[in-house]
Amino acid sequence: MSGLKRRKNSLFVKKPFLASGAGNPDDGLKRSLGPFDLLLLGVGSIIGAGIYVLTGAAAASFAGPGVLFSFVIAGFACVFAGLCYSELASSMPVTGSAYIYAYSTLGELPAWILGWLLVLEYGVAGSLVAVGFSGYFVSLLASFGVVVPTALSTPFVQSLPAAGGYSFVAGGGVNLIAAGAVLLMATPLLFGLRNFALVNSSIVLLKILVLVVFVVFGFSSIIPDHFTPLIPENEGGFAYGWQGVFRAASMIFFAYIGFETVSTAAAEARKPQRDLPIGILGSLAVCTIIYMAVAAVLIGIVPFRELNVPDPLALAVDHIGKPWLLFFVKVGAVIGLTSILMSTCYGQSRIFFAMARDGLLPQAFMKLHKKHQTPWIGTIIIASCMAFAAGALPITLLGDLISIGVAATFSIVCLSVISLRNSAPEIERPFKVPFGGFHIRGYWIGYVPAFGIFMCLFMITPLILDLATKAMNGNPLPVYLLLGFIGIGALIYVFYGHKNSKMGADEGRLVQGDIKPAGEVHQ
Template sequence: MNLVKRAFQKESVEGYLEKDGQMARVLSTKDLIGLGVGTVIGSGIFILPGHEAANNAGPAVAIAFLLAAVFSGICGMAFAEFSSAMPVAGSAYSYGSVIYGEVIGWVLGWSLILEYFLAVSAIATGFSAYFNSLLKEVGLSLPQTLQAGPEQGGFVNLMAILVILVATFILFAGLSQSKKVENAGVVLKVGIILLFIVGGLFFIKPANYADFYPKQFQTGLWGLGGITAATASIIFSFLGFDTIAAHAAEVKNPTKTMSRGILGTVVISSTLYTLFAIVLTGIVNYKKLGVDDPAAFALQTIKQTQFSVVITIGALIGMFTAILALIFASSRLAYSFGRDGLMPRTLGKVNRQHLPKNAIILAVVVESVLAGFIPLSTLTNLINIGTLTAFMFISFGVLFLRRRKDLKHNGFKMPLYPVLPAVSAALSLFLIIRLPLATLKLYLVWVIIGLLWYFLYGIKHSAINQDQ
């Protein structure tokens, strides 16, 4: 068999199901929504609405979030269909390996591992900034050398590492304990966000909406350049349903539960994001919102400083639950690589608590190093391109999934087939093109590194070779 033909050889769903039998199926719809909302409503809701309003869309940032939510909902349907048909660990990596062939699955998994690792590190860095700000409110502070990495004038971002380690400690306590912490954190976080939305309604100034979509942002086709740029930049916020798909091997009744968890996450998160953006830009003029803590800043502007501390605490809870969910997802993806032999097989082993211990340790070590020592401001768009690449391939993959007669597919099905899957894939490609050129170049380098690993190590040690 020649090398190209071997690289595009397809994995078997039955093989995945057999290997994933060592995982415990304990997650319910409520748990999946907790994981999804815990990821989606992370640092994004407390930072992105202000940044994108100030830099790309003005008050029309609410429309950008709504568009991102609609787009993510469509892509979410594709993931829901795949996860119902293939309730296995690995998300887009496993789906791609079955539908397109192993090398495409690997590229998708390689893209997602970049997305997860960078997202955990970026959110941990944001957690550290908010935590240090809260310390200053009570007259305390860490030494500057422990607040940032070497390139930012410090030695190590200690709090960013500590929050990752605390989340890991909870994960090692077992799936039952970690899902309780995640669900409780999500309830508290949503409550605080609703408090901001409802309370903020009384302080909205209609004049702040007068220039709803500022002229300087009306570029590109039909003048929608600012809104589409904002939409492309905030897709990262909606990667939560993708992390849900990573846990399909640990879900009860996945045929129904996966679609409910994914679509429930998109509906709840999109509603909160849109309302939050509307209230935020109504309280303060969009030009002033280009700060890292726009919600707290808005409350300070209207002399509600006591509630700004509550918002800061809400942000910390939000970021912590996102870190917990993303470490969860990244370790399951690393487990999938080890399960299939594309990375050392020790990553694919689970302990007595049905946890992929070695995969969790690998994820945490990489994420801690990135969060503690490397500034991620120039790399955040790589999170978006990894997400969008997975969205594109999985949306288009629905066209192939429906044609597979060897797969039992009695669960959720994406509506308006084949138009909606094709539209979803095309929109993903459009948003990739809207990302900065520097991001595309860095992503190409990452893909090349991944392909080198695959052809020098993965293809030789792949489980496909042993199954033949």
């Protein structure tokens, strides 16, 4: 076989499933997390900028009170992806999450694409959360009479209300508050997962308490007229109407990604087959209930057109007129968003750890600290990039980029379930997606993963159309950023990942007869 043909085949070489299922004991990561830790990890990742910040922006720019339907639509779409994640995570409890799932079922190139898309889901998500953190932190400082200069708390690129939604303009500032928050919150991750788990658990409990208090005290201040009309008449483009409801759903779609963070901790879970489904589906269910309650109270207190602010919950409490509650919510939001910053940086570092282990990224991303056994160099690099994005880009643009990455990632995960069911039907699956499936020419297609793929495509269609419209109307920045991100990923894979891939090298030696097939090695 020629070298060219070997290279072409290696694009789709698969990571041996048994090797993945074995958990890669040489990684050096400790199994220290139980089901409650994983549940809190998921809840801590889900509850963040989606409810503290983007609910207001989605209502003001797109859906009005109809944002309640947007949360239902986005949550419904995530259920199918969550079920698929649960099956794969219980079958392959290893570090790397969806990246490993794709590598074991679809091959190297799809795995690389998915791993690179996860940068949008984790790295960019962390930047978005930092921007939300900045808004509440500046508001909290103002309560003590400390005024932060606008140039230090607004991004270089700013989003402004415009016909059909919003547009982007260049500003004169850099959000150093957001950038500094990323670097500060990534620091505990350098000193061990146990420290992170303890800090995260405490913050998550406080964050839930803050939201519960907000709902309880805000319920009596709801003004029913604020829900009329429930879906405002369309004002052009994606501004209100059902068009706006679906556009808002695509914008807040990423707010549910916390359950995916749970799967990145598979290699550090004590009993992954049992604990991962509990963490994934449990966190999704808990957070959907919380999201709906908080969004209803928020919309009921403040007219939706006034909610395009960086701290909408604080604005709502200000309408209630309880100073102690206003202070409590601001403090809770600031502390609560810190757990998201840690979770996203943690998830991204573990995914790059797995990719570096396979040779697709430089070995610095998998180098463990001698004392704390954490991928410290990779964590520092990732946090620095997140800080740069947080300082330069607005929250609305970051949210759109993340949702595209999330939808693509979820689709590949659903496809991986279908592929693995057909290629390895005999393996043990402690958790299976329900409702079965159908066969086309002997190929099994599950109802749940198939509908999950459809829902993901359905979710991002309004977003893609909106970005295309913005580009044609003189606002091409989102499209340029997305194409640039894709281009950088392609260059890294072509000039480094594909050349240094360990699986690709093994396949080349296999063709020459130097090594045994993976199936023989693990028998």
